[in-house]
Amino acid sequence: MALEHALLVSLDERAGSGYELARRFDKSIGFFHSATHQQIYRVLRRMEERGWVTCEAVPQDGRPDKKIYTVAAAGHAELDRWIAEPSEPDHLRSELAVKIRAARPSTMPELRAEITRHRDAHAARLDVYRLIEKRDFPAPASLSGSALHQYLVLRGGIRVEEGFRDWCQDMLDALTPPSEQEQS
Amino acid sequence: MALEHALLVSLDERAGSGYELARRFDKSIGFFHSATHQQIYRVLRRMEERGWVTCEAVPQDGRPDKKIYTVAAAGHAELDRWIAEPSEPDHLRSELAVKIRAARPSTMPELRAEITRHRDAHAARLDVYRLIEKRDFPAPASLSGSALHQYLVLRGGIRVEEGFRDWCQDMLDALTPPSEQEQS
DNA sequence: ATTGCATATGCACCTGGTTGCATAATGTGC
DNA sequence: GCACATTATGCAACCAGGTGCATATGCAAT
Numbered sequence: 001m002a003l004e005h006a007l008l009v010s011l012d013e014r015a016g017s018g019y020e021l022a023r024r025f026d027k028s029i030g031f032f033h034s035a036t037h038q039q040i041y042r043v044l045r046r047m048e049e050r051g052w053v054t055c056e057a058v059p060q061d062g063r064p065d066k067k068i069y070t071v072a073a074a075g076h077a078e079l080d081r082w083i084a085e086p087s088e089p090d091h092l093r094s095e096l097a098v099k100i101r102a103a104r105p106s107t108m109p110e111l112r113a114e115i116t117r118h119r120d121a122h123a124a125r126l127d128v129y130r131l132i133e134k135r136d137f138p139a140p141a142s143l144s145g146s147a148l149h150q151y152l153v154l155r156g157g158i159r160v161e162e163g164f165r166d167w168c169q170d171m172l173d174a175l176t177p178p179s180e181q182e183q184s
Numbered sequence: 185m186a187l188e189h190a191l192l193v194s195l196d197e198r199a200g201s202g203y204e205l206a207r208r209f210d211k212s213i214g215f216f217h218s219a220t221h222q223q224i225y226r227v228l229r230r231m232e233e234r235g236w237v238t239c240e241a242v243p244q245d246g247r248p249d250k251k252i253y254t255v256a257a258a259g260h261a262e263l264d265r266w267i268a269e270p271s272e273p274d275h276l277r278s279e280l281a282v283k284i285r286a287a288r289p290s291t292m293p294e295l296r297a298e299i300t301r302h303r304d305a306h307a308a309r310l311d312v313y314r315l316i317e318k319r320d321f322p323a324p325a326s327l328s329g330s331a332l333h334q335y336l337v338l339r340g341g342i343r344v345e346e347g348f349r350d351w352c353q354d355m356l357d358a359l360t361p362p363s364e365q366e367q368s
Numbered sequence: 369a370t371t372g373c374a375t376a377t378g379c380a381c382c383t384g385g386t387t388g389c390a391t392a393a394t395g396t397g398c
Numbered sequence: 399g400c401a402c403a404t405t406a407t408g409c410a411a412c413c414a415g416g417t418g419c420a421t422a423t424g425c426a427a428t
Contacts, residue, residue: 033282036386087279093274096273097216107263107267145289153284223414226414249376376423391408396404397402
């Protein structure tokens with residue numbers, strides 16, 4: 001249950017509205033923790049009630065009011081408390097793994113197609129991460145503080161996607177009958 | 185929403201009761217997809233209503249009756265249908281990643297302790313997987329069919345845990361101040 | 369004798385999260 | 399002129415899943 005904390009981190013970098021947070025989550029942090037706008041609005045309201053964030057309504061010409069949320073002292077305290085609290089090691093829950101064990105001889109073509117889809121999707125996400133790495137962190141050795149932390153998380157994402165891609169490729173190699181070898 | 189399918193796969197290997205499934209999930213498949221016994225009982229009942237599994241009450245001396253579930257034809261059909269249906273690529277939702285971005289200079293010691301905990305937990309899980317690999321798959325090159333699929337999934341788990349462990353170690357190297365280098 | 373554990377199932381309640389829809393105003397393309 | 403996307407928030411309903419507790423029983427240890 002870390003959506004609260006993910007939102008606090010995002011708001012701490014830059015204050016913003018629920019709508020803006022939802023858009024931000026499509027990018028950066030959202031690669032590692034996604035959420036719908038409804039859920040974000042609900043959590044923001046709850047955090048305001050608890051005093052973790054403060055809210056200021058900003059009227060706009062035409063468009064409905066924006067509610068700009070800012071992290072309060074209690075929010076920072078909560079982040080500090082949460083970091084010290086041990087959390088469960090991240091656990092992978094893989095649909096693809098279940099599909100592999102579910103497949104029988106008759107469904108092997110469909111399974112191979114599905115593994116190929118996943119391999120390509122992970123390779124595509126990897127490309128995006130690598131692009132971000134090159135664009136935002138050209139000199140990683142000289143990083144420190146918040147930028148270093150961002151870089152380390154991105155490196156984690158890269159590792160994970162490489163792992164998925166290679167795993168899928170290994171499975172395709174092992175599950176493709178010799179007669180059909182040498183296609184992509 | 186693959187708990188249904190995970191249970192079908194497990195029951196297809198060997199018919200059993202909800203209780204037995206919960207215990208099995210503590211081991212093998214549960215490494216990649218865990219669930220509490222309540223959730224398993226609920227899903228089993230739903231699958232019985234849908235005709236995916238059949239249920240036979242087995243009276244036992246003393247202990248309450250066992251309900252042995254067996255995969256029905258409709259259950260196998262559902263698995264086949266599901267394999268062909270494209271599913272979302274597995275997405276990592278990492279609490280640790282959020283913690284890293286949430287940490288400020290004052291909470292760095294706690295963060296390093298937490299990363300160390302996670303590194304050790306992943307290393308321990310990796311050891312378990314490696315043990316299973318040696319014990320159950322001493323000659324992987326000669327595997328085929330269901331055993332091969334099991335092995336490929338296990339290899340995926342090993343990859344993931346290696347990735348987590350190395351990621352944690354990299355972060356510790358990058359986040360440990362030079363003055364404190366050379367401890368574990 | 370009594371505590372506690374393993375077997376075996378289940379209810380009631382709560383939380384986290386998604387989906388679908390509604391609202392409200394403005395600008396944009398055909 | 400009208401359909402449609404964009405900005406911005408929110409409700410109602412639902413689904414998945416977890417926690418805590420209840421029940422029933424036999425067996426082993428203290």
